[in-house]
Amino acid sequence: MALIVQKYGGTSMGSVERIKNVAQRVKRWHDNGHQVVVVVSAMSGETNRLIDLARQISKEPNAREYDQMVSTGEQVSISLLAMALNEIGVSAKSMTGGQVAIRTDDSHTKARIQHIDDSQLRAALDAGMVVVVAGFQGVDEKGDINTLGRGGSDTTGVALAAALSADECQIYTDVDGVYTTDPRVTPKAKKLSKITFEEMLEMASLGSKVLQIRSVEFAGKYQVPLRVLSSFDENADGKFDDDFKKNVGTLITTDEGDSMEQPIISGIAFNRDEAKVSILAVPDRPGIASSILSPISAANIEIDMIIQNIAENGLTDFTFTVNRGDFDKTLAILGDNLAEIGGKEIVSNNNVVKVSLVGVGMRSHAGVASKMFETLAENNINIQMISTSEIKISVLIQEEQLEKAVKALHTAFGLDREDGESKVAGL
Amino acid sequence: MALIVQKYGGTSMGSVERIKNVAQRVKRWHDNGHQVVVVVSAMSGETNRLIDLARQISKEPNAREYDQMVSTGEQVSISLLAMALNEIGVSAKSMTGGQVAIRTDDSHTKARIQHIDDSQLRAALDAGMVVVVAGFQGVDEKGDINTLGRGGSDTTGVALAAALSADECQIYTDVDGVYTTDPRVTPKAKKLSKITFEEMLEMASLGSKVLQIRSVEFAGKYQVPLRVLSSFDENADGKFDDDFKKNVGTLITTDEGDSMEQPIISGIAFNRDEAKVSILAVPDRPGIASSILSPISAANIEIDMIIQNIAENGLTDFTFTVNRGDFDKTLAILGDNLAEIGGKEIVSNNNVVKVSLVGVGMRSHAGVASKMFETLAENNINIQMISTSEIKISVLIQEEQLEKAVKALHTAFGLDREDGESKVAGL
Numbered sequence: 001m002a003l004i005v006q007k008y009g010g011t012s013m014g015s016v017e018r019i020k021n022v023a024q025r026v027k028r029w030h031d032n033g034h035q036v037v038v039v040v041s042a043m044s045g046e047t048n049r050l051i052d053l054a055r056q057i058s059k060e061p062n063a064r065e066y067d068q069m070v071s072t073g074e075q076v077s078i079s080l081l082a083m084a085l086n087e088i089g090v091s092a093k094s095m096t097g098g099q100v101a102i103r104t105d106d107s108h109t110k111a112r113i114q115h116i117d118d119s120q121l122r123a124a125l126d127a128g129m130v131v132v133v134a135g136f137q138g139v140d141e142k143g144d145i146n147t148l149g150r151g152g153s154d155t156t157g158v159a160l161a162a163a164l165s166a167d168e169c170q171i172y173t174d175v176d177g178v179y180t181t182d183p184r185v186t187p188k189a190k191k192l193s194k195i196t197f198e199e200m201l202e203m204a205s206l207g208s209k210v211l212q213i214r215s216v217e218f219a220g221k222y223q224v225p226l227r228v229l230s231s232f233d234e235n236a237d238g239k240f241d242d243d244f245k246k247n248v249g250t251l252i253t254t255d256e257g258d259s260m261e262q263p264i265i266s267g268i269a270f271n272r273d274e275a276k277v278s279i280l281a282v283p284d285r286p287g288i289a290s291s292i293l294s295p296i297s298a299a300n301i302e303i304d305m306i307i308q309n310i311a312e313n314g315l316t317d318f319t320f321t322v323n324r325g326d327f328d329k330t331l332a333i334l335g336d337n338l339a340e341i342g343g344k345e346i347v348s349n350n351n352v353v354k355v356s357l358v359g360v361g362m363r364s365h366a367g368v369a370s371k372m373f374e375t376l377a378e379n380n381i382n383i384q385m386i387s388t389s390e391i392k393i394s395v396l397i398q399e400e401q402l403e404k405a406v407k408a409l410h411t412a413f414g415l416d417r418e419d420g421e422s423k424v425a426g427l
Numbered sequence: 428m429a430l431i432v433q434k435y436g437g438t439s440m441g442s443v444e445r446i447k448n449v450a451q452r453v454k455r456w457h458d459n460g461h462q463v464v465v466v467v468s469a470m471s472g473e474t475n476r477l478i479d480l481a482r483q484i485s486k487e488p489n490a491r492e493y494d495q496m497v498s499t500g501e502q503v504s505i506s507l508l509a510m511a512l513n514e515i516g517v518s519a520k521s522m523t524g525g526q527v528a529i530r531t532d533d534s535h536t537k538a539r540i541q542h543i544d545d546s547q548l549r550a551a552l553d554a555g556m557v558v559v560v561a562g563f564q565g566v567d568e569k570g571d572i573n574t575l576g577r578g579g580s581d582t583t584g585v586a587l588a589a590a591l592s593a594d595e596c597q598i599y600t601d602v603d604g605v606y607t608t609d610p611r612v613t614p615k616a617k618k619l620s621k622i623t624f625e626e627m628l629e630m631a632s633l634g635s636k637v638l639q640i641r642s643v644e645f646a647g648k649y650q651v652p653l654r655v656l657s658s659f660d661e662n663a664d665g666k667f668d669d670d671f672k673k674n675v676g677t678l679i680t681t682d683e684g685d686s687m688e689q690p691i692i693s694g695i696a697f698n699r700d701e702a703k704v705s706i707l708a709v710p711d712r713p714g715i716a717s718s719i720l721s722p723i724s725a726a727n728i729e730i731d732m733i734i735q736n737i738a739e740n741g742l743t744d745f746t747f748t749v750n751r752g753d754f755d756k757t758l759a760i761l762g763d764n765l766a767e768i769g770g771k772e773i774v775s776n777n778n779v780v781k782v783s784l785v786g787v788g789m790r791s792h793a794g795v796a797s798k799m800f801e802t803l804a805e806n807n808i809n810i811q812m813i814s815t816s817e818i819k820i821s822v823l824i825q826e827e828q829l830e831k832a833v834k835a836l837h838t839a840f841g842l843d844r845e846d847g848e849s850k851v852a853g854l
Contacts, residue, residue, distance in 0.1 A: 016483040050503065056443040057507055058514040065513070068521055069506030072499035076477065079496030080484055086492070087485040094495055098525070099570055143526055 007157035028238030042073025063108035102138035111146035154215035177250035265359030281344035284311035434584035455665030469500025490535035531565035538573035578639035604677035692786030708771035711738035
């Protein structure tokens, strides 16, 4: 008998029929003797409906009231799921963040979980009940409702799994796991049965939007085994056996596995949302990076890659990337400050993408970078920027070459799905 | 400076525009230096939308989950109103029943308020804030949400006014007060500026559906001055002066006023939802009423008027009325039990209505009943049943004669609006 925390997103809860399907799945796990805590999001569309109402009242709604309002989306869906469970003979009760209680700080719309009281949860589980908990919300010490920000239900799931020392936190979603790369870019992409937290963080932050990044950090910190799996996969039939553990979805874990079998890289991530800005011939003096970037950060613009070349004649070129949505604003700020910075010219390009190889195997294998650069060169792909971390190498290239680059790297690093190898393990 | 509790129903909160209008009205009261607590219902249609979702999940949804779900309707509307107030410069915060806390028993879907903690409310009022409280809901000692049943927001308003010793509880609605009778039946109906709690109870229970009856009982018990007024009446401009107190809406109060001016009757109520059932020639023995009515009550059918004539030859006729919706079920139950009861025959009529004169003035005036019967006789209206209480006389008549009866009685008892007398006082 295991204690499982399951999280279902807005799409899985998107209609009465889908809620009934979720109830059936939860029932199978419960019938097999497992203790189940379910975390759910609002029905898809509901949160947007509420936000739209608020925006009609105020362009910048009062944050406390916004949270008080938007948290009702989850309150409705937990109640409906608990009703559906009771209807099919599974004793169940719903709990809001406040009822659990999930204690947060008071940073409305982007609160962080501080503590979870597990006593009521355990009492209900011990009484044989399924508990359905509202994702995305908690209460601060004043009793005010705070939300965790969009996608926060994943974090709620992981936090509950940590508080309850659950055997696994299962994130049910509309994909069946984490892939070596986006299957829309190469049909040879294959599902990973396992990935480390660190790899997942790099994959997620680079554009594989399966899981909210904060929930992965949380899971890594508290060592919560985290499984991403499809809410449409009939194989997840409530048996927590070896076959399930090995084949269903993708398990995100601290276990790096047997290094003999471990591939050097686990996946290829990419991000189209990049724009590159260079300032040419700036004086190479201490504090120059800060004088360029501080006004940009102050405008809440996130800076991704940063490169500063070595100086010649006391002058250097300084390059960084931002999200494309911030491109114009960045250029405007730089233009205003150019005289003060002392640069000669601004050169920019918002037609670039970042491609990254991710893998803990890099730590023990040399030559990954050179193999990557060779592969790109063979395909006539020009590298505009390079940045590396312990388990990741990223390059910036022209957007038109993205697909060619990913396909070539996917093959070169042995990630291609074999003939006959099922895309979804177990089907 | 007064402390005012205002309650706005679902129609007043029915759209973003209307919510903004409510905010403007609240602001006028606040700007005039009054402390204001606002109680609101869910936006019109929202509660039904939620109930419809629940019914698709289960024909009889789990009651705890039903309350957890349906209470979100008010949670959304309090947040939106608090946003709208903050938007126009009025410092405001919303509070759910749980946040106040309004403590109820655990009778889901029909809970009763047991206690209200006024400390947080007072703290917010003393800080100059408007507090917007969710109607219709509270929490029991387990922290579970309970609702008070439909229309329970009126009760929340009165209970808060009692807990805070408010100067007045104002129920804003889509009518401008309580009328002598339904203006759709006679255009000569006029608005009452004052009515006693007892009269209001008789009027409400007999079909003048302005206020939830429980809130009137509550207001009477705790001596809360209760005013019904229109949410579209621009005269309610935030000045709590003599003109307002005397002319706007209808004040429900314990004060019976100067008896010299007090009319004998205050209003004429009627109820179309009546059906009459008689059992002829039943043995006149002890326990006969109980043997007839017990099986009907056991089926949750509410019995209204009851008449048993004097016996002849040891046999009597027994007649009572039920709601029309329960008519067929009542006949079926009686049919099953007829042999046991020992009656000869069942005679029924579901084409009847009840017309009632209501007024505390009856206590000190004889002859009201005979004047009523005379008036009806002059108009060839046959009386099928009569029942009386201290401040009410009700008769059952054929439905077709309802309008004629109400008009004739309205004139006979001096209730008709004078020429030139404004329908709405103060306009």
